[in-house]
Each structure stands twice: as structure tokens, then as C-alpha cells.
Amino acid sequence: MSIDSVEVRGLGKRYGLHRALHAVDLDLQAGGVCALLGPNGAGKSTLLGILSSIVRPSAGGVRYLADGQPVEAGESLRREIGVVAHDSFLYSGLTALENLDFWGQLYQVENLADRSKELLRTVGLDEKAWERTAGTYSRGMVQRLSVARTMLHDPSVLLLDEPFTGLDRGGAQALAEALSGAVKRGAVVLVITHDLESIAGITTHVAVLRRGKLEFEERRAAGYSFDELKDTYHTHSE
């Protein structure tokens, strides 16, 4: 199964009195990168939480489509989703191989040992470090391992929440490669970021949230340059 589009309809979410999202409609297509922009507290992370099914909406819903057929929410859907966040999602008390082994078992990855090693080589993590616990890693190494962890189950929906904050050059490179690889394979990609420079060029779809409402949405097959992204953001978020 591979998800090829996501439909968000009338999505709303309240935390007590606070309105985090209100009547959001959004379509995400495979093979493109959607940049979700907006000031702090605009509801970006809440939307990402709902898309990744760890936040329940108060109104409306999300439909995932694979070959035009809706996919039911649940474990088989969660298997298709990959999330990259500022947090590494790694256990510092486990080695690189143990970390990948643990997450691989939860995601029921086939040929786990081979795939882990292949990914660790792809992200450029030195073979000598594989048997060391992640707690002894430098920041850059943790980030590479984190990218490997996300790609382990080959997600067809990739959700990124401020993935570029604090990345060093090696980590940013590993992430950029993984991202463009996922786009080429036809994944649905959504990125939340303030770092517009890192997503210039690959972004084909821009959505701006403000106070929980979708303020602006636009697609350009040719992609956006850094200046265009900056202009769009400033025009619609203030």
C-alpha cells in the first residue's frame, strides 16, 4: 500500500477554550512538497499531529487515499506515515543498531538487519559507531541516525516538523537527500519550517496558517524560490 493523496476537510481542533484549528481544507498530492507556514501558535503542529493520528480533531476529518481508495485510520495507516521532528526519537541508552532494531520490529520491517546497515551507510554513519550507545554520539551523528530511523520503514507520507533547526551540515545533507529521495519515489511530503532557505527549490505547494485558519494556499509546479517563499509568507501571515 502506498498513500498518494491526503484530503483534509473542515478540520477543527480545540484545546479547552483555545481554538487551535478552524475549518481547514487542504489537499496534499504525492510527488510534491507542501510547505506549511505561519507564525508561532498558528496551529501548524496541531495540524501535523492530526495528520499523524496522535491528535484527535474536534471537527471535520482527514482522508488518506491509496489508488483512489480511502484507507482506514489505524495501525496499517500509521505504518505508512513517517515523522521527523526536532526530537531525535532515539533511545540514548541503545546503540545505533539496537535503536533501528527496536523501531524496525515495531514497524515490521522485512530483512531488518540488512536494511539497517544499508541505511546507516547511506546516511554516512561511521561503521565504528554502530555498536556505541546513541548517548555518546555527537549532535550530527544523532541527526543522521534519526534520519535513518525515519526512512527505515519507507513511509509514503512524510511529515516534517521544524526538521532543520539545529542541524549541522552533515545532518542537513542527509535529510535533504532523504527528502528528495522520498519525493522521487512519490511520497506525500509536508514540511513545517521557519527556515525557508532550506526548502526553497523543492517546495511546490504553499499553505499559510494564521490563528488556526488557512489564510492562503497556492501550487506552482515549477517550485518556489527563496524570495517567493519569503514574500508569500510575509504577505499572508500578518
Add this chain to the structure above:
Amino acid sequence: MTNSSRSAPLFIGAAVACIFGFGYTLSLIFYQTPLSAGPLYFNQKIFYYHVPCAFMLFLAVIVCGIASIKYLRGRDQRWDDVSVAAAEVSVVFGTIVMVTGVLWAKPAWGKWWVWDARLTSALLLWMTMIAYQLVRKYGGAGSERLASGLGIFAMVNIPLVYSSTRLWKTNHPSANTVPSLDPSMRAALWFSVLLFTVFFILLLRLRINARRNERRLYECREMALDAGIF
């Protein structure tokens, strides 16, 4: 809006009935039931308010538990309102039970506090519902889920608390006190229970309405913000 204005006459009616009802219980309790023999003499009068309040404490915890389950299922804010309201009301009735219980214990058992099963289980429930208030106040974002969890577990815990404290130790007047009461005393007690039930529902409604209005006000502010009025 329409909903609350339609129920307004019923609401006011119930409130008026409560006022008269309280007057009537006073007359029942002080003029129409006999004074107890022995050391309890006048003190026994407290029983007519102590017991109904204890019933209401348990009822409120059960209402809170059921509303919590409903809220978690569908995430409908209205059930959360019910759960909050019931929890607050349970603390009010719990406080009355504790105060009247202490006042009763001194002449009956010679000590202000006795580790009696029913008093202890009421104390524990009361403490649990105070914990619920603390969670609501200091839990920050997501506290409604935590509070719902506590509400459900508190309800599930009722029989366990009751049986464990009971088997642990008991010297409360046993449950068959009620049938052995003088018929006039029994009538006064049951009238009091009925009155407190109406009063309980009234308090619950009031608190739920306050929560709903608070939310409506907030929504109006949001609409104004969306329209660019502020």
C-alpha cells in the same frame, strides 16, 4: 440559546421548590421527628443532612465518571462540562459530609475523627475529587484528559475503596439503621434525600450553564477577531 431559555421556567421552579423544601425539612426534622434517647439526643438531627449529602457525594462521583467516559469517547466538550460540574459539586457535598461527620462523631463515639469504614471511604472519595480539582487547575494543556482519566478511575475505585475500608475496620451505625427508624424519621430522611437530589441537579445545571456561557463568550471573541473588529 433557545435551549436554555426554554428550560428556564423549569429551572426557576426547581430552585423555588428547593427553597420551600429546605424550610419543610427543617420543620420535619425539628418538630415532627422524635428526639433520640441517650447521648445523641439532639445531635442525631444532623443525620438528616449528613446521609443525603453522602449519597450525593457518591452520585456526583458516578456522574463525573460516566461523563468522563462519554467525553473521552467522542471528545464532545459538553460532556467535559458535565464532568467538571459534577466533580466540583462532589467536593461541596464531600465537605458537608466531612464537617457533619466530625460533628456527629464527637458525641456518638467520643472522638472528633473515627476511622470508620464509611467515613473513611467518603474521605478518600472526597480527596480523589480534590485531586481532580488540582489537576484541572494546575495540569495545564491536556488537563481535561488527565482529569477524565482520574474521574473514570475514581468511579471504578468506589466499590474497591468501600470494601477495603469496610473490611479494614468498621464501627459506623450499620446500614439497617434506616429500616429500624421511627416511621416519621424515615419520612424525613427520604424527603431530605429527594430534596438534596433536586438541589444536586440544580447545582449541576448552574455550573454547566456557566461553563457553556464562558465558551460562547470566547467563541464570540474569536469571531470578532476573525472579522477584524479588535
Add this chain to the structure above:
Amino acid sequence: MEFLRYVKVLAWKDVRVEFRSREIIYTMSFFAAMVVLLFSFAFLKQSATSNDMTGSSEHSPGFIWVAVLFAGTLGLSRAFDRERETGTMRALLLAPIPRAAIFLGKSVAIAIMVLVVQAVVVPLVALFFDAPLFTHPLALVCTLVLGTIGFSVVGAVFAAMLIKTGSRDVLLPVVLYPILVPLFIAAIKATAAMLDGALGDSWFWIRFLAVYDTIFLIAALWTFESLVIE
């Protein structure tokens, strides 16, 4: 069966991390031992006939269970802190496994840690206070294991809900202890009855513990997912 495989993977991960650093087990055991020591200073009396300190054996069930409860709360906080530091709790919720398996895996891991602490505390109490704790090993083991299961089950639910709350360290005991009171009473009673040689009473309370564990295990499995999903 798939479900139990996930539980095993999750619990084994925690155990492996813990036995590599032994942080939780060492700190919990030290803390529990310190609690026992503090209690002895508080409750031991000078014997009238000799220079020995006596009157302690009757207190030993209380020493054991208060120490376990306090140390267990500490371990519970720390075990869930580990899931928060690098966002792994969120990652676990994202994983394609039944969410109840996350709960059960964590409970098993915590139960193992608490049992290790008991393996330190119980002999310590027996040694310090000359308590004949090991005369009925089967009853002792049943009490310890069932008490631990109940603690871990209820504890894991509340600690998981509190993971994103700022004041989690103070709120955890606030929500946990009122719910744990029946378990605490039953565990103390079972241990005390065992020390008195009243095995019948002891088994009665052990059965009570089993009922408590079953009820809360069902309640936790049933509500866990909706309690941790925002």
C-alpha cells in the same frame, strides 16, 4: 499474539536500557532503604527490660509498602522521563502498534524494576526488625507480585498521561495515591496477617489484590488509547 510480541519488544527495550545504566534501580533501592531507615528512627521504642530497640516487627508491613510506594513513584517518573527526553513517547504513539501494547510494555518494565527494589527492601526489613517475613514464602511472593502489578498498571496510565504536563512530578502522586489506597490497604493487611500467622486472612487480602489488579488492568487497557491521544 502479535500484541504480546509488541509488549515483549517494548518491555525488553526498557529493561535493556535500565540494566545498562542501572540508574533507576540503584536510586530507587537506595531511596527505599533510606525510607525504611527514617521510619525506624521515627517508630522504634526503647524496650523497658533491655537495651534493645523493640516493637518494630508489627510495623514492618507498613515500612515495606510505604517504601515501595514512594520509591516506585520515583522510578515511575524517571522511566517516563526517558520517553520524554528525545520525544520517544510521541514516536511510540506514531508506531503501527496497538497503543494498549505501549501501556502494557511500560507496566511490565516498571513492575520488574519495583520487584528488584522489593528484593532489597524486604530482606532489609526482615534483618533490621527481626520480622519473620520468610516463614510463608508463597503468600509473601503473591502479595509482593500482585501489589507490584496493581501499582505498575495504575502508575503507568497516569504517568503516561502526565508526560507533557509541566508540573508532572507533583501531580503524579496527587492523582495516583487516592486511587492506590485500596491496593495499599490490602497489601499491608495481607503482609500483616502473614506475620501474625493468620494465613486465611492473608489469602483473603491476596485475592482482594488480584481483584483490584484485574479491574484496573481492564480499565487501563480499555481507556489508555483515548487518554494519551490529544
